[in-house]
Amino acid sequence: MFGVRSEQRLLQKAAAFVLDVVGQERFMSALAQCRALLAAFLASAAAFVSTSAPAQDRAAERAAMIETIKGHARSGAHSIDPAVLKTMGTVPRERFVPEAQRGAAYHDRPLPIGHGQTISQPYIVALMTDLINVRPGDTVLEIGTGSGYQAAVLSPLAAKVYSIEIIPELGKRAAARLAVPRFDNVKVKVDDGYYGWPEHAPFDGIVVTAAASHIPPPLVEQLAEGGRMVIPVGGPFATQFLMLVEKRRDGGITTRQLLPVSFVPLRGGPSR
Amino acid sequence: MRAGRMLPVGLISAAVLGYELLLMRLFSIVQWHHFAYMIISIALLGFGASGTFIALAQRWLVERYPAAFAASAALFGMTAVASFAIAERLPFNALEIIWDPRQLGWLAANYALLILPFFFGATCVGLAFCRHPGQIGRVYAFDLAGAGIGALGIVGLLFLVFPSTALRFVAALAFAAAAFAAFGIVRHRWLAAGGLGLAAAFIAVSLPPSWVAPEPHMSQYKGLRIALEVPNARVIEERSSPLGLLTVVESPTIPFRYAPGLSLANTQEPPAQLAVFTDGDSITAITAYGGDPAKVAYLDRTTAALPYRILERPRVLILGAGGGEQVLLALRAGADTVDAVEVNPQMIDLARNRFADFAGGIFSRPNLHLHLAEARAFAATAGERYDLIQMPLLDSFSAAAAGVQSLHENYTYTVEAMRDYLAILGPDGVVAITRWLRVPPRDSLKLFATAIAALEAEGAAEPDRHLALIRSWNTATLLVAKSPFKREDIAAISSFAAENFFDISWVPGISASDVNHFNQLDQEYLYEGALALLGPERADFIERYKFAIAPATDNRPYFFDFFRWRALPELLALRTQGGAAMLEWSYLILVTTLVQAAILSAVLILLPLWIRRDALGKALHRLRFGLYFLALGLAFLFIEIAFIQRFVLFLGHPFYAVAVVLAGFLAFAGLGSAVAARWAAAVGRGSAVRGIALAVGVIAVLAATYLLALPSVFERLLAFPDAAKIAIALLLIAPLALFMGMPFPLGLGHVGARSETFIPWAWGINGCASVLSAILATLLAMHVGFSGVVMIAVVLYLVAPALLANRLTIRTMIPFRS
Structure with missing residues (x-):
């Protein structure tokens, strides 16, 4: 049940621990040299056992992830824009999960990222990205940066991505992950998401991943006419439905509730 | 036989029952209620395990009865604290179960840890039965009365202190039981009793509260924990009672703005609010108003x-x-x-x-x-x-x-x-x-x-x-x-x-x-x-x-049960695409708990039977006797649980219903078992089986009468003050419980007279049956209602004496059953 991965982690942990001890005592005794040797051995063993994955690009796993998403989309009610899938095929998801979860980064599941938050299941990320219909030149707002993965997926699709995170530790960590040239159109700030980001409004798309009892009026205000907002509703590890808010050209608002899965609650089809 | 010898039995029973209710409270804070229910249900199988253990080591243990009892009681006290302290620190995340099979391992670790205190606690009582085979009625009376006092006591205690403090008192009570039992040790009795007494005092007074405080180990996915992640959010008030832990949080920098069902046409921002969480979830807001x-x-x-x-x-x-x-x-x-x-x-x-x-x-x-x-x-x-x-x-x-x-x-x-x-x-x-x-x-x-x-x-x-x-x-x-x-x-x-x-x-x-x-x-x-x-x-x-x-x-009051078996295969197949969010977890957890408990019970019951197959007598007898105690364990709890539910409406709150009905049943059943031998002698003309047959006849009549009459009785008396209603409830329960206390000790005495090796086994079966019964009763009530549950219990009671009787007594018994 605890599998190879946790053994790898144990080895890595052991190596890290020994290295730490070594760091303090390196020049103090001959014993330290033995420890350093042992540590080096353990570290190389850990690197070997972990199938050389962290070092390499995990393109194969990403491709498999895309196939899984396609499979879900086929059996669900929604097809997903190939551009979204193509983008997700290039973003290294493993960089957006905590160290301990790296091995599972491409599994078809949400993962814990600390502070009571999760990185969404790849399928849900694909659905949400697809639902806001991002076109080149669009400006997108994200409320709840979390791991930063959703912003990274939006980055190549949109002209500008603005992301707000309420929890300082998460916001800083995500900002650091996104501070690479390929994501230079993403801006992250730690702030209250309720008021949106009026300086950069209106937004063609808004993704709200932070749970709320109601939709903040300023966000509706900052949504461009013809723009779309998507909100996943449910618990941390179970998305119940996706809420799509559309602002029509005439300024009217409609919402749609979409199940990620194709499910008809009546046996034998609709009642009439 | 002085009552003082039985005192440790009463004390340990009070501690074990108090501990069970307390664990429910503690785990509802750390986890969610339904997982709390599952973990504790399985842990209660420690009762069954103790029967198996005693069955295997009976002679050795009974020879050293005071020391063995004292050691078990002390071990209960220790593990009551240690098991919970370790369990709440395990990285178990219930929400991840469908995604991550390792969580099942952590769940099993929870079971393993929490079985220990129940095992040691039940070992004390099981040993007492084996040590006093001629006094089974009295042992059982002290056991039940102690449990009843424990049930009421913990409810009262939880109004006064936080659950972590209550846990220290429960552990201290166990050490006190150990100290009393140690007086029976032949050598160094003062040393042993004094040492254990000191340990009791030490635990009650100076065990560091942080060891067992549930709040720091609350699941990080509960609303309270998530609210506290927000900068400058802090807890400004905390209240605890048996009804839940209330935590008031203020978040001055980023307000809560809690307003479910708010229109998209609204443009106003809600004013400042304080969030009140119950057991770390279920938010309600106190809104600032000028x-x-x-x-x-x-x-x-x-x-x-x-x-x-x-x-x-x-x-x-x-x-x-x-x-x-x-x-x-x-x-x-x-x-x-x-x-x-x-x-x-x-x-x-x-x-x-x-x-x-x-x-x-x-x-x-x-x-x-x-x-x-x-x-x-x-x-x-x-x-x-x-x-x-x-x-x-x-x-x-x-x-x-x-x-x-x-x-x-x-x-x-x-x-x-x-x-x-x-x-x-x-x-x-x-x-x-x-x-x-x-x-x-x-x-x-x-x-x-x-x-x-x-x-x-x-x-x-x-x-x-x-x-x-x-x-x-x-x-x-x-x-x-x-x-x-x-x-x-x-x-x-x-x-x-x-x-x-x-x-x-x-x-x-x-x-x-x-x-x-x-x-x-x-x-x-x-x-x-x-x-x-x-x-x-x-x-x-x-x-x-x-x-x-x-x-x-009202007969099947499960508004929130939306589960249908028919939809399960489809939802399970779709679980990774969002189907899991549509699964009704409580029902599934109830069923899963029942299956796990049934398998574990079968192992615990059959294991000693298989190991000691020579000593236990003929196979047919073993089977019939075993079924007798199984039937009793099921029927007792069925009626008890159905009555708790029936009284919820009358007493006005589920928690009072649990405390009053549980205490009433335990105390009066205790009384019943104390007078059981006299009942068998006087009414059953000396035959235990005849005594049992008469007792179950009375149970059947009373239960059926209550089933028909209680709703209209309640309707008439609903407007009475609370104290009067509690007295009425106890009065109604008394006669039924009195007779329900008889079949177990009479049966145990009857079987024990043939073979004392059978006593611990019966204790184990009864323990397992009680666990199964509690789960089964809820499940059955969802399908056939509480009336159905009571009817099934009555049938089980009526069948039971036939299992115990040999052919001759069956024939004489039939007139009483019709």
Whole structure:
């Protein structure tokens, strides 16, 4: 049940621990040299056992992830824009999960990222990205940066991505992950998401991943006419439905509730 | 035999039962209620394991009885603290179970840890039976009486201290039991007893509270923990009682802005709020109010505000006051008088006293009365005429979404409850019920069906003209009117909905073109469901719907149980695509718990049988005797649990029902077992089996009588004061429990007379059966109702004596059973 991965982690942990001890005592005794040797051995063993994955690009796993998403989309009610899938095929998801979860980064599941938050299941990320219909030149707002993965997926699709995170530790960590040239159109700030980001409004798309009892009026205000907002509703590890808010050209608002899965609650089809 | 020798048995039983109830509290804080239930149910199999253990090491243990008892009691005290302290630190995340098989490993680790204290506690009692085979009635009497005192004691204690402190007292009590038992040791008795006594004192006084405090180890996915992640958010008040841990959080930098069901047309930001969490989840808000109704105008734009559009200066009854959001709305909407009912006295104290200034003293308005009561019990006794009964959302969305409440009996949403509400309404009055909207709909359709059933029972000719249902994107509000809606009511409902971008799913005269405009569902299941439920195809629709939406009744009060086996394969197959969010976890967990408990019980029961197969006598006898104790264990708990449920309505709160009924059953059954031998001698003419047969005959008659008579008795006595009702409850339970206390000790004495090696085995079987029975009773009640559960128990009781008797006694017994 605890599998190879946790053994790898144990080895890595052991190596890290020994290295730490070594760091303090390196020049103090001959014993330290033995420890350093042992540590080096353990570290190389850990690197070997972990199938050389962290070092390499995990393109194969990403491709498999895309196939899984396609499979879900086929059996669900929604097809997903190939551009979204193509983008997700290039973003290294493993960089957006905590160290301990790296091995599972491409599994078809949400993962814990600390502070009571999760990185969404790849399928849900694909659905949400697809639902806001991002076109080149669009400006997108994200409320709840979390791991930063959703912003990274939006980055190549949109002209500008603005992301707000309420929890300082998460916001800083995500900002650091996104501070690479390929994501230079993403801006992250730690702030209250309720008021949106009026300086950069209106937004063609808004993704709200932070749970709320109601939709903040300023966000509706900052949504461009013809723009779309998507909100996943449910618990941390179970998305119940996706809420799509559309602002029509005439300024009217409609919402749609979409199940990620194709499910008809009546046996034998609709009642009439 | 002096009673002093039995005292340790009573003490350890009190400690074990107190510990069980306490663990439920502690785990409800750390995890969620349904996982707490599963972990503790399995841990209780420690009882069965102790039977197996004693069966294997009986002679050695009984020879060293005082030392073995004292050691077991001390080990219970130690593991009661240590097992919980370790268990709460395990990285078990219940929410990840469907994604990560390693979580099952952590769950098993929880079981393994918590079985230990129950094993050691039960070993003490099992040893006492083996040590005193001639005094089984007395041992059992002390065991039951101790357990009864423990049940009541822990409830009282939890009103006074936090659960972590109560845990220290429970452990100390166990060491005290060990100290008393150690007086029986031949050598060094003063040393042993003194040492254990000191340990008891030390644990009670100076065990570091942080070792067992549940709050720091609460799941990081609970609402409270997530709220505290926000910068500058902090806990400003904490209250604890058996009804839950209330935590008040203030978040000055980033306000809570809690307003479910708020319209997209609203532009106002809610004012500052304090969030009150119950057991770290289920948020209710206390809203800052300075007396200016304009500051809370946003409340007019929630679905729950609908009834105020059609009522002028209504007399309002709010069932579930919480932090007072609905009170604020009622005052803003110009209610004439407001009666607000809240079940938790500490919640009342927080809203009315501690944070009165923050809330603008709304609970002290002259036209507002705050009542400490359970919603249904209040409604059933209220003579008042109301124009509006408002039932707000008090459970959290995530709790509703995960279906974690389905284990709970709920008497506020049954057909009978709806009739009670309609009965206290004035001629133009309405009941307004707001629920979270789930996709596909569940609660709202079940409520609609419930309202139709109640209206029909009240003689409404056209129920469709009494109903209105509107929805926002996340809530739905149902109106049930005493008289048919008038044309101007319907116009008011329509304009309210249109102004707020709410959809109307039902209103008299609605047509298909009126629905699904603003908040579009793939298909308008609420309207279609309403139409089907009002028409001739009602039964067919309920049958074909993949969630259980048939109305709940007082006999089967499981409003929140939407599970249907039929939908399970489909949802399981779709679990990784969002199907898991539609699974009703509580029911599945109940079934899973039963399966696990059944397998473990079988191992625990069959293991000693197989190992000691020579010593236990003939196979047929073993099987029959084993079945006897299995039947008793099942039947006792079936009746006890069914009665707890029956008394919830009468005593006004589930927790009081549990404490009073449990204590009543245990204490009077204890008395019954104390006089069992005399009963068998006098009435059974010296035959234990005849005594048992007569006792179960009385049980059957009493249980059947109660089944028929209790509802009308309760109806008549519901208005009595609480103390009188508790006395009446105990009086009603006394005769039944007295006789239910007899079959176990009489049977054990009868079997023990043939083979003493059988005694621990019977104890183990009884322990396992009790665990299975508790789970099975809830499961059965969901399907056949409480009446069905009692009937099954009666049949089990009537069959039991036949299992014990040899052929001769069966023949003489038959007249008594007919």
